[in-house]
Amino acid sequence: MATMNVLEAVRDAMRLEMRRDPNVFILGEDVGARGGVFLATNGFVAEFGEQRVIDTPLAESSIVGIALGAAVSGMRPIAEIQFGDFIWPAINQLVGEAARARYGTAGQRNASMVVRVPHGGGVRGGLYHSQSVEALLAHTPGLKVVAPSTPYDAKGLLISAIRDDDPVVFLEHKRTYRLVRGEAPEGYYTEPIGRAEIKRRGEDLTVITYGLMLHYTLQAAEQVSESEGIEAEVIDLRTLRPLDVDTVIESVRRTSKALIVQEDTPVASIGSEVAAVIADRAFFDLDGPVRRVTPPDFPPMPYSPLQEAEYMPSPNKISYAIRQLIDL
Amino acid sequence: MGKMNSTGRETQIASSAGPAGLPDGLDAAGVVEMYRTMILSRMLDERVWLMNRQGKAAIVASAQGHEAAQVASVRALDPSRDHFLIYYRQFTAMLALGVTPLELLCGFLAKSGEPMSEARQFPLHGSHPRVDLFSFSNVVGTQLPQAVGVALADRLRGDQGRVTIVYFGDGAASQGDCHEAMNFAGIHRLPVLFFCENNGYATSVPLQRQMAVESVAVRAAGYGFPGVSVDGRDMFAVYQATKDAADSIRAEGGPVLVEAKVDRLLPHTTDDDHTLYRSPDDIGQMRGRDPIDVTSRALRERRLMDEDGDKSIRQEARRLVIEATDRAEALPYPDAEAMYRHLYAE
Numbered sequence: 001m002a003t004m005n006v007l008e009a010v011r012d013a014m015r016l017e018m019r020r021d022p023n024v025f026i027l028g029e030d031v032g033a034r035g036g037v038f039l040a041t042n043g044f045v046a047e048f049g050e051q052r053v054i055d056t057p058l059a060e061s062s063i064v065g066i067a068l069g070a071a072v073s074g075m076r077p078i079a080e081i082q083f084g085d086f087i088w089p090a091i092n093q094l095v096g097e098a099a100r101a102r103y104g105t106a107g108q109r110n111a112s113m114v115v116r117v118p119h120g121g122g123v124r125g126g127l128y129h130s131q132s133v134e135a136l137l138a139h140t141p142g143l144k145v146v147a148p149s150t151p152y153d154a155k156g157l158l159i160s161a162i163r164d165d166d167p168v169v170f171l172e173h174k175r176t177y178r179l180v181r182g183e184a185p186e187g188y189y190t191e192p193i194g195r196a197e198i199k200r201r202g203e204d205l206t207v208i209t210y211g212l213m214l215h216y217t218l219q220a221a222e223q224v225s226e227s228e229g230i231e232a233e234v235i236d237l238r239t240l241r242p243l244d245v246d247t248v249i250e251s252v253r254r255t256s257k258a259l260i261v262q263e264d265t266p267v268a269s270i271g272s273e274v275a276a277v278i279a280d281r282a283f284f285d286l287d288g289p290v291r292r293v294t295p296p297d298f299p300p301m302p303y304s305p306l307q308e309a310e311y312m313p314s315p316n317k318i319s320y321a322i323r324q325l326i327d328l
Numbered sequence: 329m330g331k332m333n334s335t336g337r338e339t340q341i342a343s344s345a346g347p348a349g350l351p352d353g354l355d356a357a358g359v360v361e362m363y364r365t366m367i368l369s370r371m372l373d374e375r376v377w378l379m380n381r382q383g384k385a386a387i388v389a390s391a392q393g394h395e396a397a398q399v400a401s402v403r404a405l406d407p408s409r410d411h412f413l414i415y416y417r418q419f420t421a422m423l424a425l426g427v428t429p430l431e432l433l434c435g436f437l438a439k440s441g442e443p444m445s446e447a448r449q450f451p452l453h454g455s456h457p458r459v460d461l462f463s464f465s466n467v468v469g470t471q472l473p474q475a476v477g478v479a480l481a482d483r484l485r486g487d488q489g490r491v492t493i494v495y496f497g498d499g500a501a502s503q504g505d506c507h508e509a510m511n512f513a514g515i516h517r518l519p520v521l522f523f524c525e526n527n528g529y530a531t532s533v534p535l536q537r538q539m540a541v542e543s544v545a546v547r548a549a550g551y552g553f554p555g556v557s558v559d560g561r562d563m564f565a566v567y568q569a570t571k572d573a574a575d576s577i578r579a580e581g582g583p584v585l586v587e588a589k590v591d592r593l594l595p596h597t598t599d600d601d602h603t604l605y606r607s608p609d610d611i612g613q614m615r616g617r618d619p620i621d622v623t624s625r626a627l628r629e630r631r632l633m634d635e636d637g638d639k640s641i642r643q644e645a646r647r648l649v650i651e652a653t654d655r656a657e658a659l660p661y662p663d664a665e666a667m668y669r670h671l672y673a674e
Contacts, residue, residue, distance in 0.1 A: 023484075062508035100464065109455050
């Protein structure tokens with residue numbers, strides 16, 4: 001095992017797959033000589049050449065559209081959208097085209113592509129470098145949406161995503177890039193897409209979360225454990241589509257309480273879907289309402305620091321919600 | 329040109345036919361074959377339009393008026409190695425590529441056995457199991473970046489000498505995807521042939537409300553590659569321009585934009601009424617330069633075909649259309665449950 005941060009895990013996964021499979025290539029803004037604005041492709045041009053590490057114009061729709069054309073021709077492109085906030089110009093090529101390439105050809109074409117998307121807030125990114133973009137993508141049949149929170153998961157899931165024959169949106173939380181370190185094997189390994197993981201065992205309630213919020217939730221779980229002896233079970237969804245409903249339901253049936261924590265705004269979100277699934281499949285096991293911790297229903301997110309902190313969920317906000325749910 | 333023969337039959341060619349100043353790469357038999365495809369396309373087109381009025385075909389976007397441009401552009405390429413990204417008005421191109429009338433009819437009638445999407449999609453959409461073509465979408469212009477990606481895949485694999493041709497209309501030329509695709513293809517000098525069928529209307533909006541220039545072709549200069557504009561009713565001119573473009577692309581000369589100026593003889597689709605926005609004069613004028621008539625005349629003038637030859641081509645096409653219609657009508661719809669397949673890899 002090696003210790004690495006999330007960014008290094010992402011880089012490692014791509015480098016290994018580029019070495020293994022000549023059909024894998026990268027395109028995006030500043031991915032070449034600059035090595036990506038976060039340095040995810042640092043050193044890649046030197047190792048793989050400019051042909052396989054392609055600096056594109058600032059034109060997101062064609063980044064995804066070109067990746068799609070190459071994918072349905074047998075390649076395995078990794079398209080980088082520099083910031084999640086910039087994905088909207090590409091949304092038609094992603095949601096309208098890539099997601100339906102297989103379905104609309106009755107299985108004749110593989111859109112075997114990964115769209116890597118650094119996203120999320122709490123980084124003083126303001127309205128256009130902080131957004132969570134998962135809800136619309138996870139809403140889309142035909143896409144897979146992965147949102148890892150640890151280096152181990154980021155590397156294993158990204159290798160799986162690159163090898164997947166369907167389009168995978170890979171959401172990397174920017175704040176986890178250098179903040180979150182952990183152990184991960186040095187060589188090849190894969191983690192399955194579509195499977196959640198229980199990151200903390202507990203019997204008093206189930207907290208369902210993903211991305212950066214996993215780490216805040218784990219901190220909150222320790223706080224309430226130390227102060228009140230409340231033991232929260234924490235589920236990291238890891239994949240937002242397809243959702244691992246079984247893991248969520250199994251846990252909620254044991255604990256009888258469910259709290260959902262997300263950085264995205266509440267309306268028509270991942271949390272809405274998880275709450276609906278719990279209501280459908282675990283209604284008679286619940287002894288309290290399904291609660292959510294989310295930002296206010298406002299655009300993400302103010303640049304000014306007090307307002308940003310007001311907007312973002314935090315360990316304290318999460319532990320408060322846990323206590324409230326337990327006290328009901 | 330076995331692939332181009334969509335009728336599977338030979339028709340008599342006037343015995344006096346000779347090369348008659350044909351462009352390089354075309355011979356008398358090939359030219360008559362192109363005309364045969366145009367006639368078949370026209371008759372099939374008329375048939376499905378009629379079947380829409382009968383309530384049998386839910387939607388038709390006609391290729392009438394585009395036939396010469398489509399058949400000539402396909403003839404100028406090499407379907408055994410080139411990639412084709414078509415769009416929804418490409419009836420004739422598909423016949424020229426070897427898609428059968430029955431397959432096309434199954435698309436319009438949404439019948440079982442439709443090869444491109446198992447009738448999930450509108451007619452002409454999907455991918456074809458025998459022919460290297462695809463068309464995913466109704467959103468115009470999306471195919472242009474995708475075509476650039478297809479060409480990029482060839483480049484990355486070191487697969488040289490292949491052309492990716494992407495068809496689009498003047499309407500699609502207004503999309504950002506069109507700009508982005510041409511820009512990227514120009515930067516990397518990718519083997520893409522951008523083929524614009526400019527019929528002067530984006531549904532109801534005329535060209536002068538779509539662009540401040542007179543042709544789409546002039547825009548190529550802004551992307552660093554050549555653009556040519558040809559009379560799309562003249563199949564020899566389209567063939568020559570497309571052949572020159574393909575030759576240049578195969579010689580690693582980078583992308584080329586070919587614009588064929590055509591008429592859309594019918595409304596945008598069966599759901600449109602072009603008398604609301606086109607004058608009777610305008611409609612009459614374009615009917616007077618119907619590419620079927622233009623081509624028929626040209627072939628007879630060049631003595632590549634005589635009146636009897638023309639007549640027998642039409643008779644044969646009519647027979648094929650009737651036969652395909654009968655077979656398509658007898659086919660069932662795909663089962664409702666079939667819709668649940670192929671969302672993800674199975």
